[in-house]
Amino acid sequence: MANPLHDRLFAAHEGRTETFLHLADGGALSYAEFLALSARLANVLAAAGLAPGDRLAAQVPKSPEALALYAACAQAGVVFLPLNTAYTVEELSYFIENSGARLVVCDPGQQAALAPVAAGLGAQIETLDARGAGSLMDAARDMPAAFETVARSEDDLAGLLYTSGTTGRSKGAMLTQGNLLSNALTLAEAWRFDADDVLLHALPIFHTHGLFVATNVMLAVGGAMIFLPKFDPDAVIARLPEATAMMGVPTFYTRLLDDQRFSGELVAHMRLFVSGSAPLLAETHRRFEARTGHRILERYGMTETNMNTSNPYEGERRPGTVGVPLPDVDLKITDPETGAALPRGEIGMIEVRGPNVFKGYWRMPDKTAEELRPDGFFITGDLGMIDADGYVHIVGRSKDLVISGGLNVYPKEIELVLDAQPGVLESAVVGVPHPDLGETAVGLIVAEPDARPDIAAIEEAVRGALARFKHPRKLLVVESLPRNAMGKVQKNALRARYRDLFAGVEG
Numbered sequence: 261m262a263n264p265l266h267d268r269l270f271a272a273h274e275g276r277t278e279t280f281l282h283l284a285d286g287g288a289l290s291y292a293e294f295l296a297l298s299a300r301l302a303n304v305l306a307a308a309g310l311a312p313g314d315r316l317a318a319q320v321p322k323s324p325e326a327l328a329l330y331a332a333c334a335q336a337g338v339v340f341l342p343l344n345t346a347y348t349v350e351e352l353s354y355f356i357e358n359s360g361a362r363l364v365v366c367d368p369g370q371q372a373a374l375a376p377v378a379a380g381l382g383a384q385i386e387t388l389d390a391r392g393a394g395s396l397m398d399a400a401r402d403m404p405a406a407f408e409t410v411a412r413s414e415d416d417l418a419g420l421l422y423t424s425g426t427t428g429r430s431k432g433a434m435l436t437q438g439n440l441l442s443n444a445l446t447l448a449e450a451w452r453f454d455a456d457d458v459l460l461h462a463l464p465i466f467h468t469h470g471l472f473v474a475t476n477v478m479l480a481v482g483g484a485m486i487f488l489p490k491f492d493p494d495a496v497i498a499r500l501p502e503a504t505a506m507m508g509v510p511t512f513y514t515r516l517l518d519d520q521r522f523s524g525e526l527v528a529h530m531r532l533f534v535s536g537s538a539p540l541l542a543e544t545h546r547r548f549e550a551r552t553g554h555r556i557l558e559r560y561g562m563t564e565t566n567m568n569t570s571n572p573y574e575g576e577r578r579p580g581t582v583g584v585p586l587p588d589v590d591l592k593i594t595d596p597e598t599g600a601a602l603p604r605g606e607i608g609m610i611e612v613r614g615p616n617v618f619k620g621y622w623r624m625p626d627k628t629a630e631e632l633r634p635d636g637f638f639i640t641g642d643l644g645m646i647d648a649d650g651y652v653h654i655v656g657r658s659k660d661l662v663i664s665g666g667l668n669v670y671p672k673e674i675e676l677v678l679d680a681q682p683g684v685l686e687s688a689v690v691g692v693p694h695p696d697l698g699e700t701a702v703g704l705i706v707a708e709p710d711a712r713p714d715i716a717a718i719e720e721a722v723r724g725a726l727a728r729f730k731h732p733r734k735l736l737v738v739e740s741l742p743r744n745a746m747g748k749v750q751k752n753a754l755r756a757r758y759r760d761l762f763a764g765v766e767g
């Protein structure tokens with residue numbers, strides 16, 4: 261029976277003995293071995309009673325087994341919900357509850373804290389650690405290495421990825437099989453990937469970039485990946501000689517450039533470097549070219565849409581731009597107030613439509629209606645313009661968002677925690693430039709009359725509530741917050757005031 265995502269990305273490699281994953285310890289996994297692993301896992305999911313359309317929430321370290329769990333979900337028709345390993349139990353509880361996940365897979369170290377949460381929400385729990393061990397693999401070991409693929413259509417959900425909102429709670433972006441498959445095929449073609457490619461993969465696999473862009477593209481062409489647990493410059497530099505291509509967030513490239521071992525000679529054989537998830541400074545692009553002779557290819561995407569635009573593989577890769585719309589993607593710039601299309605050269609809201617654009621937010625029809633127009637255009641929240649040659653420039657964001665090392669941080673979420681602390685009257689969180697992370701969050705706190713907020717205690721409270729990458733790198737007590745005539749905090753003024761806070765700071 262048909263299951264487009266599984267048929268095209270996974271089943272197509274049935275029986276192939278070529279390497280799919282080169283591992284950090286020097287080992288390797290062939291396509292056939294990987295598919296056997298995922299089929300065993302699909303049998304575990306079916307035995308656990310997961311039906312097509314059920315959600316599986318996975319907060320697990322990066323490993324071949326974790327990736328095989330994604331493949332297993334595709335084969336069993338289960339909706340895969342990957343979660344950042346940095347999330348706190350408080351954050352996880354919301355995702356498990358909101359998604360109605362039937363099975364939670366977590367690191368054994370998280371099991372004690374998560375078991376009561378899962379039980380309270382009627383979800384089963386299994387474990388999977390960084391070495392691929394745990395109760396999930398214990399159950400898989402005795403399962404058959406074949407599984408009868410569950411029929412799905414392109415319109416069925418394959419993934420549920422949570423993305424925070426400027427206001428309110430995180431929203432689950434519903435990604436269909438068609439969304440993922442169409443984008444993978446488009447990107448493989450646009451970037452000229454084939455079965456001889458070896459992609460250096462140092463991204464996390466709980467986000468669009470590492471899971472759907474990097475992994476799905478390599479699966480689409482049957483190439484191999486050097487599958488590293490995280491971005492570690494030593495390991496990346498050691499393994500680059502075996503790679504033909506690499507994908508990363510801008511911080512990967514600035515960190516490599518800061519390392520003297522990263523030379524033109526080291527990467528002379530490479531075919532392609534891709535950057536995305538956050539703005540790549542034109543200066544980084546130029547430094548990279550000066551050091552290596554390679555022009556980084558920058559592209560633009562988001563959780564809700566997969567990839568929208570890309571600089572050309574052949575043709576001019578223009579620093580400071582995200583290139584042109586991918587085939588089948590309609591992109592327009594609109595007036596943020598009226599939604600009317602604006603002419604070329606004018607700055608406005610970026611809206612996109614295409615087979616890549618998600619189906620809506622999970623169980624949030626109102627939020628979906630606010631951002632997804634009836635004619636299929638998605639209002640991205642990114643501000644940009646299209647230049648005379650058709651290249652898209654992202655010039656800012658209308659959404660209140662900080663992107664730190666390629667990870668999204670929503671100020672509102674932090675402000676809610678800060679505001680709840682003793683002695684705090686109000687707070688504002690803004691993003692400021694950071695040499696290593698691109699941007700980082702700074703928290704500005706106004707004390708209640710006669711109070712002296714205890715910064716150490718506030719930091720402790722933030723640690724308990726929010727994942728580490730969301731923590732403001734600096735908390736400052738200020739007299740008051742600048743406001744406009746409407747009483748709204750002027751974040752632009754704050755961003756300008758603190759823009760040099762981290763200038764010249766190392767990492």
Ligand code: MLC
Pocket residue numbers: 462463464467468469470490491509511512536537538560561562563664665666667697728729730
């Ligand atoms: C880790 N930390 C971060 C952080 N990552 N803090 C802020 N921002 C981040 N991105 C924390 C660590 O827990 C640590 O805390 C401290 O900061 C310093 O850690 P580090 O050793 O410098 O971090 P490292 O582990 O090296 O991670 C940095 C990173 C990583 C940039 C390599 O964050 C990363 O791989 N980012 C990629 C994210 C990504 O894949 N985004 C794609 C989203 S999809 P402590 O307390 O130990 O000091 C998307 C769509 C699209 O956006 O278009 O692609």
Ligand code: AMP
Pocket residue numbers: 423468535536537538539540558559560561562563564582640641642654657663667668
């Ligand atoms: P996420 O919600 O994690 O998928 O983040 C998506 C957001 O990252 C987009 O809406 C953009 O604001 C930003 N983004 C992704 N790629 C780029 C890029 N190449 N340049 C600038 N911003 C980017």
